Amino acid sequence: MNLQQIKQRFGIIGNAPLLNRALEIAAQVAPTDISVLVTGESGTGKEIIPQVIHQLSSRKHGEYIAVNCGAIPEGTIDSELFGHEKGSFTGASASREGYFQVADGGTIFLDEVAELPMQTQVRLLRVLETGEFIRVGSSKVIKTDVRVVAATNENMQKAIASGKFREDLFYRLSIVPISLPPLRDRKDDIHLIFRKFSADFADKYRMPAIKLNPDAVEVVNRYNWPGNIRQLKNVVEQISVIETEREIDAFKLASFLPKTYSNTPALANTTAADDFSERELMYKFLFDMKGDLNELKKLVLEIVNKGGDIKLTSDQSAMVKKMYTDVDAKGTRALPSPTRAEEAPYQFGHQTEEEFEVHEEVEESLSLEDKEKELIEKALEKHRGKRKYAAEELGISERTLYRKIKEYNLNL
Numbered sequence: 247m248n249l250q251q252i253k254q255r256f257g258i259i260g261n262a263p264l265l266n267r268a269l270e271i272a273a274q275v276a277p278t279d280i281s282v283l284v285t286g287e288s289g290t291g292k293e294i295i296p297q298v299i300h301q302l303s304s305r306k307h308g309e310y311i312a313v314n315c316g317a318i319p320e321g322t323i324d325s326e327l328f329g330h331e332k333g334s335f336t337g338a339s340a341s342r343e344g345y346f347q348v349a350d351g352g353t354i355f356l357d358e359v360a361e362l363p364m365q366t367q368v369r370l371l372r373v374l375e376t377g378e379f380i381r382v383g384s385s386k387v388i389k390t391d392v393r394v395v396a397a398t399n400e401n402m403q404k405a406i407a408s409g410k411f412r413e414d415l416f417y418r419l420s421i422v423p424i425s426l427p428p429l430r431d432r433k434d435d436i437h438l439i440f441r442k443f444s445a446d447f448a449d450k451y452r453m454p455a456i457k458l459n460p461d462a463v464e465v466v467n468r469y470n471w472p473g474n475i476r477q478l479k480n481v482v483e484q485i486s487v488i489e490t491e492r493e494i495d496a497f498k499l500a501s502f503l504p505k506t507y508s509n510t511p512a513l514a515n516t517t518a519a520d521d522f523s524e525r526e527l528m529y530k531f532l533f534d535m536k537g538d539l540n541e542l543k544k545l546v547l548e549i550v551n552k553g554g555d556i557k558l559t560s561d562q563s564a565m566v567k568k569m570y571t572d573v574d575a576k577g578t579r580a581l582p583s584p585t586r587a588e589e590a591p592y593q594f595g596h597q598t599e600e601e602f603e604v605h606e607e608v609e610e611s612l613s614l615e616d617k618e619k620e621l622i623e624k625a626l627e628k629h630r631g632k633r634k635y636a637a638e639e640l641g642i643s644e645r646t647l648y649r650k651i652k653e654y655n656l657n658l
Contacts, residue, residue: 259442260435264427275422276302283419284397286426289476296355296395308352311345316358325382334383346390353393360400371415429471443482454492461496619654
């Protein structure tokens with residue numbers, strides 16, 4: 247079966263060289279039982295490669311089981327893959343065959359294989375090496391003949407370096423690696439795939455297919471498509487359902503495309519360098535301010551020690567002017583500064599009392615008795631000593647007011 251026949255059979259659209267190379271490798275490795283690892287970004291269609299391998303192999307009449315390893319909880323994934331015996335754990339009311347036993351003689355596709363817990367990776371390695379496994383809660387060894395195709399969107403070298411994935415399992419899975427290109431590297435295929443999805447949704451929703459004008463075609467080809475084919479399919483479905491006009495221009499198309507932000511390592515490093523540079527400048531500015539403040543303290547101490555009569559040197563005068571100047575990065579705006587600070591000596595020791603305002607802080611009393619006494623005095627002063635009206639305003643009887651006056655020894 248040639249490449250074009252494979253594309254027609256599995257509904258694969260595009261003529262990108264990297265895509266054609268991936269399909270060629272899949273067709274060549276299909277007749278063997280070699281393990282294959284499919285890599286590529288999320289949404290690039292990695293699930294197509296295992297189907298091609300299975301259908302072109304001698305196992306095409308056997309079971310084909312696709313398992314999303316990232317969707318199965320860690321506590322039950324061993325049971326799902328290898329089965330379990332009755333009573334092996336809480337809720338195991340009956341024995342159950344695992345995927346590796348059900349797929350005997352066929353193919354099992356392990357998607358998101360990098361999400362497998364370490365204990366399950368050990369079991370999987372044994373299956374790949376010997377074709378044997380043991381059910382959870384059992385001691386009986388079971389033989390199986392399964393072709394394993396795995397896929398991941400993770401950087402496996404980083405996963406190995408961080409201890410998340412076993413290196414020996416990686417080499418056992420990736421005897422033949424196949425890499426699928428992202429959609430942004432298939433510029434000539436984007437519009438073709440758009441038209442395919444448009445026709446599919448037109449049949450599904452029984453409406454005319456949407457079309458792109460030349461400007462919109464340019465926009466869709468230039469877009470980065472971080473979600474790859476999956477994102478493109480979702481966008482086509484949105485436009486097909488929402489837009490009433492079947493011809494889409496660039497403006498309408500752009501409203502359905504979210505803004506993308508590049509996360510390339512070079513840009514990331516540049517941003518980090520800029521942040522570090524700004525932090526260094528801030529620290530330098532703070533240290534300079536601290537130095538100026540220390541110099542000002544020394545100057546004030548010297549003035550006090552010499553009785554207030556001192557002439558400023560040129561450096562000290564410049565420092566004082568600097569303290570009165572607001573400097574920013576775009577320009578300077580001078581605030582009122584001392585007049586002729588170099589020529590006129592500071593006469594700190596000869597000011598009169600009128601030149602200074604003496605502030606005495608009197609601590610306010612929080613005593614209830616003092617507050618009560620103050621209120622009684624104010625009430626009596628307001629009503630010119632008339633106890634009857636003062637008592638009414640204070641909310642007490644005239645007799646109580648008379649007793650309080652005697653108690654606080656108030657002179658009326």
